[in-house]
Amino acid sequence: MEALKHESFEMLPDERLPETVIADFTRWIQDGAFNPRDQQPSPTDAAEAAWKAKLAERSRWWSLQPLKEVSVPKVIDPHWSSDIDCFIFNRLKREGLSPASRADPNTLLRRLSFVLTGLPPSPEETISFQQAYANSPEAALELTMG
Secondary structure, three states, X not given: OOOOOOOOOOOOOOOOOOHHXXXXXXXHHHOOOOOOOOOOOOHXXXXXXXXHHHHHHHOOOHHHOOOOOOOXXXXXXXXXXXXXXXXXXXXXXHOOOOOOOOOOHHHHHHHHHHHHHOOOOOHHHXXXXXXXXXXXXXXXXXXXXX
């Protein structure tokens, strides 16, 4: 207690502890200096500790971090023109990866169909899309998504 009060020698921290903290230590010693961790916690205490740990973990999720200004990475490839594309391309390069090649019309239609309807395209839709894609890929995509 002398060390906590900085009477004989000083214990960390450099500043003297607040009186309330010293009073807590005094009471703890007077009560027998029991180890509060020598018994299994009650279900309520265990649940509370688990929740606090989970909450601390979740508070580090990227989606809960405060917004901050960032600059869009410079990308020379003209196929990566939107701001989001630039971030994706930059991360791919940083990870030593390269973008996947463009999907062929059948693969593209299949992906779109599953995303938009949850079902594969019908044979008629496949033929129609292939013909439209051959004439104008952009128009075929607009028809499919519209």
